[in-house]
Amino acid sequence: IPSTLINPFRKISYKEERKTLKFFISVETNEILSYAKKGSDTDIDVKVSNDEIIITAKALKIDYTEQKVDKDSISLNYINSNVKSILRSISDKINYNLIIGEDVPDATVTIKQDNIHWKDAIKLIRDESNVQISIDEKSKTLLVRKNEFMKFAAPKEGDLVSFEFQDADLSSVIFLLSEISGYNIVLHPDVKDLKYKVNINIKKIPWQKALEKVVKIFALEFTVDEADKLILIAPVETINKIEMTRQALRETRIKRYKAESELYTERAKVAKERLQALMSEQKITKIIKLKYLSTFDAIKHITQLNIFKGVRSTLKEATQGVAKQEAMELKITDEAITAEVGISSINSINAIVMRHVPAIVEEVERFLASIDIPSQTTQQVLIEARVVEVSNSSALELGVQWGVSGWGVTKDGGILSYGGTRSARDTQSASDYVSTPYSQVGIGQATQGTMGATNIMPLIINMPAAVAQGAGGSFGIGYINRAASMMLDFRLSALERAGKGKILSQPKLMTLNNSPSLIRHGARVPITTPGSTQGTYTTTYIDAALLMKVTPSIVFGTKENIIYLDLEISKDEPATSSERKDILGNPQIDSRAANTRIALKDGETVVIAGIRKETVSEGESSIPYLSKIPVLGSLFKKEDKTGNTEELMIFVTPKIVQPFKQD
Template identity: 25%
Template structure:
């Protein structure tokens, strides 16, 4: 809507007042930065400066808690010193501190993305120093040209000694430009520097992010393009280019929307490009520029403020009430500006304020509106103190009544005159309060007293055991029995008992190295005569076994509540203490402990503890060993999907040879004096988890 014609009816002629427009832009920009400031851990309470000898300047920043040293860097053109104070909130009334002393022109304070950025405008680049003392941070800035004088001294010293050693440049160098993908899917460009003194200037040119490094060396081999399209991040290419004494790192993003952040840690400068949705991008733009009104043009010279307010009310199609204390004239020229932004500019310039009540716009001086609201608040308190109390009973459906009492008291919804009483048997709240507070309590209960979502967690523990073994052995024996010419018995055998019976042939095994399993496959040969006995048995065994055990515990719980299920047995064992024998028990259990939390998008975060025990071997003292498998982790899983939490794989191989010393090592014949056994056992444990949301419809069914 164009309103230039209104100007002709009010006053002839036009005057461009660019200074006022610039000042208004600065005011609005600072207001937006303050509006977007995040909650901080420390607060900047005061700032001051004092001149020091040798034309130095010391700036003092006072905080509510002891501060940490900020990240800092300096730019040469323009000469600026930048201090980034992370987690600090600016509570100063002004965003600009005019200094004009020493080498410092002015200091700007800007609240950006979770940090307070302090920009010190210098007349020339110079040395600086930061230190902390108690709750204060001190910044000392050197004299004009100090940095140049120090460089000159270094150059002179190098030149004097150039005959003895080569000249080494003291400029900051880029040691590497690397890229990585963060777990959140952001593209991270890491610029490694030789020191942390480089001047940094990051700007947006079109759709590109350009990192300008001032007074920095970049080798020819590093002046190239890095293609990172395959990493699936907002970054496509990284171009490194040198221009004179400066270096530019151009980051070319994809066409998808993104947000970027720059920070420096010691000698590393990091640029993160994070993907954002279109909705998030719109929200960011709206926060940066919150005005959504119809755009208009205003071009007035020395016109009454009340007349301009009337025009804006007509554009906004709102009723207007202006206080008698609003007066004076204003000159402004605004092109294509939202009407609500124009209104804020006029109000800020004339120390006015506004309140919106439905379709009515109330405008008055800031002090007048503040005093009026103070009177209304005091009146409201007086009315509440005199309002009659009444008693009501409120049924709580899904939560515990006593828990709701704690929540309501924490919210300070109960006055000193009223009280709350809970009956958990009937789950009813008794409320004694004014009518207004009872309605507030009912509204709060409606938000808290909702059905809690439930989650069914199913775990599967699969144990697979595969065993392959081979056993090959031999048994044989030799006996001889006879009498000599004198009638004496001669016996040869493997058993002492066999040689004590005159006239008999001893029996028994000389080598007993058969397959070490009951009833193996075997072949036996026996040769006997009146005076001799030969026994031979060959045995072999091969086994192949597979065992699979599936344990599947399930448990259901509500959102945010811990739950546990356990199944198993207790194994008794004896203990001896001071000569007294007693029986104790060991638990052999399968247990599942879980605390689920339902996140947006039906994604379920879980804190899990899983135990699977089994009975092991019996020890020499008669005790039973326990084989334990445990897992403790935190995961996020979409509703109804199954993931593998972890697993354990064991592979046990054995190769055992039992033999008669020396005889078992004889080639070929040594096989009669040895036994071979080979086995291979593989055990694998896999743990799966599947969370499922229990919907209301399923509950009803």
Template identity: 25%
Template sequence: MLKTDKKRMLFLALVFLLFYIAGCSHTATRSGMDGGIAAPEEILEAPKRPDSLPEMPEEKPIVRIISGAEVSGIEEAQRMLSGKEDGLPGMKEMLHTIILRDVPVGFIAETLTEMCGYNVIVSNGAAGQKISIYMQGLPLREALESVCRLNDLWYREDRQVITLMTAEEYANEMVVRRNEKTRAFYMRYTNAEDMAKIIQAVMGAQVELKFISGEKVYGHVEADSSSGGGGSAGAAKPVLTEEDKKKLLALGITEKETDVVALAEKIGKALPATITVFKRNNCIVARSLDETLLQEMGRIIEALDTPTNQVLLEVKIFQINLGDEFQSFFQMDYSDPQHAEAGGGFSRGGHALSSLPGLGLASSTLGYLFSNEFIKARIQFFASQGRVNILSTPFLMSANNSKVEFFVGEETPLRDDVKVTTTQAVVTGDVGAVVTTAIDVKIRREELGTDVTISSFINEDGTITMDIETDISTANLNMTQVAVVNPATGETTLFPLDGVNKNTIKSIIAAKSGQSVAIGGIIKEQDKSEETKVPVLGDIPVLGFFFKKIIKDKTKTETVIILTPHVITHPALAGKTSGEFLNRRSSHPAVVDEKENILEYKTKD
């Protein structure tokens, strides 16, 4: 009896082994479904991995990762971006013939469960749908795909479970991974708000710029800390709408869990990054589902967040008193009169010196020089003759592509006009009407002095283009006289009026760093008369002419501006360049003798 039982058990084991080898329980490895209806084997191959990911540029800006997946190396990043996990076993059992006539989907699921050993389940929406089909000589998976394709059904294959459902139910069950990344970019030299606007302008619809309303730079230190006016975040909007899900179904996306970036690429949907500005820390906070957008922002910031170049300007403005023997500060002898051109070469000790090519001035009446040695020699020559009157020597500094203004002078009252006012008052009695005449001299106040405005632009080759505008104004007292008649007495009185003498120079020039440029050529001629007389006798009518002398003289002055720019490529070099200038120009004891304290005070030990 025992032997019979053993034989029976052995027989059952052999039958089970043969049944297993026959393929009813045979499974094949698959990598998941790529469509709402399962595709053939060659379509189900995993996507090829890229050879290598692009190397991240060296992040010079300060970037802090607030959220996002961290990887240990390039291999892990490649695996996360391109490689999928191996799929679960599929169904490859061959079906010789399948005939269905108005069979409910629920009954078909039970039959498939018995045939392949998988748990085939049906959703409530698809269980009552009836199917009619005839097929033969197909694997079980392809048969299932055909049934779903012809009846607007979808299936999802999980671990040991196959779920049949309608297209609408499948779209609602789609789970999207939102692996959002957040980065904080700290600006070193650039204004964060300006940089955010540049990023938004360059990347367009890929970036959504949001500002915090009512934000104060240092609002956290205020005593009355009222709540800010920033908008509430609210509920997060869904990344994929119902319309987007329908597009994915039409493209054959059947995976239950999918990266939202990959899905958006399939349907051409943009996933804009959100950026905002934190003014107090001068940083940009960016959040995006797409890592490539954050990388592109980092590259833009790296290229634009650079040190601001500065220009140190040495300006000297002076007037030269010219005599009959001097025509101009820029008077020179040309080395080759036959080939001389305006603004061309001139000789100095047998050496020809040419101006920089391609440089023009705003006015053809202006003269210009670009030789440091020649300019210095001319100034020393006129100074030795006592003809130089220095008006101003400002020492200015400005950032690249910016404007610097300088004014030295005073507010001067000037007599502008004379107004006569007559009033009449009626008095009762024998006095009668009283007429009062008032002469009012109008005074206007005007700032007179030296006003310099310079806009500097550093070119790629290191030269500096400067837009210069200079106004030199002085008061011209007693410039003219106006006759005023007193209506009460009929007398005529002369009242002097004042005016303004103004010299204006406007020019655009270019020069190398450290090269002096002299601009001038504005010559003013003024007739001057001086009267000397013998006291008392010179005031006698008619005869006083013989006791006084009138000397008439003509003065000629020229305004010259000497400008020397220096390029400072980094803010850290500003102190060095300024120190070199002070060593050359300053006579202050703190600079010459390197004394920290000018006045030496005796201190007790």
């Protein structure tokens, strides 16, 4: 065994075949490495004597059994070797064909591997070199190309290719030629005996020539379709039949073309005579009155239907199959005819004016008579809309006023008073209180000072309801003791209001079927905005009006008609005085609108929109803490409650108006 075999720095198995030996010896060097790391004094003695090798090592286990070798495994031991040479050696060992592209570089690699699967060896070579290696197991072929290309580009005519096949069948060879050429290759069903083997070694010839040589080996032929990049391979007899069929089709096309040319020539001759006769015919001018059809629609229909097609088709037929100069003359003739004919409209009498030869004028007149009749387009629809606004308001107020006042004379002649806003600091005498008539004591605005003949009693609680003449009511009660030293007055006031309102707007509009229409009623409100210069103003106007815009579309049915409405209804108006929030003197505009598309039966009414707005507010004015006393708390507070309800509903009713009757 060479000294390189037992290498303590390699962790792989080695095997060495000696010509003088009859068997393989395998040594696991990782076991030797374990001794080397320990630095032991292990003695290793190798002796070769005739038919045996003796290896002596302490504690070293050596397997002397013959190693089994996998049939797909190979050994690589190459140093700076050519990749192409390595691949040829591998293809020979595995019995595969080898094709190497002309652009594959002459790369070199260094590879040392034992007992490795040949596919893994191919991958290793591919990774170590700048080549791309494809394995076709069906044809048992290795295809070698430059690494940057995954497929061969299709060679041009004259490009040279080289390849080699050994014991390959036709299908495998055809597959590789398709890869090289970039063409799709189809084998005809008549192609048989594809299992025959062939050996080919071609160097630097065009791929077309290579294909020709391959198919001739199998007594075949091929045809090329350049447009579809397709090659058909078939037996010679089949190719001959295909060519004969193609030739027959070509001859048929030629005969048909000649027949069509003769027909066009004959038509051109007849058309030329017709066109010349048309030129010589006298033109007439005629006014055609319309009953239901507008002049705009009539001219549009005539233009769309190309009512002058008689002249145009005659010209087209006349210019086919004639010489170029003659065709130009016919075109000039057509332009001359067109210049002398035309259509115009007279909207005041709903008529069109037609100028042409009598035959064309009569054709136009018949055409207009067939479409100038009452139809769905002249059907009319009456749309009735009702905008209903209902408002309800209510208010409830409950208030209380009461006061107490008293006085007395102290021992030292002073005055002690209580109640309301009066106090001992008032400059009053006892006689002032005593002399106050009973009839003048009552609830009202209390003021400090001498009561006098017109003064009233001061209030402790003054929370009345907003009663006034003709609105609300009140009830009062008073008490004065005999000595007139104490007075008590109490008044209860209440107010309840309710209001109802209803506003009805009812626009009506009649329009033609499929025609948009609009109705507006209201005012234009001025809006003032400051100008760019100080002290100047700009006034613009905005619409505050009731507007209805509608487009009806009738679908006539067997039992009942359906009307589709594209409907837009809006009502804009300045807000009421109680709700207005003017800005810079400009009024607030309230807007209500609905925009929808609906389907209804003739005469059916439907609500297309509805808005309900309800506002409820409750208020309370009270004396803190005292108003919370059960039962007696009502003497120290005022309560009010208001409510407002607004409701908007929009109703629509379409009706089909009976159509016009023909005279």
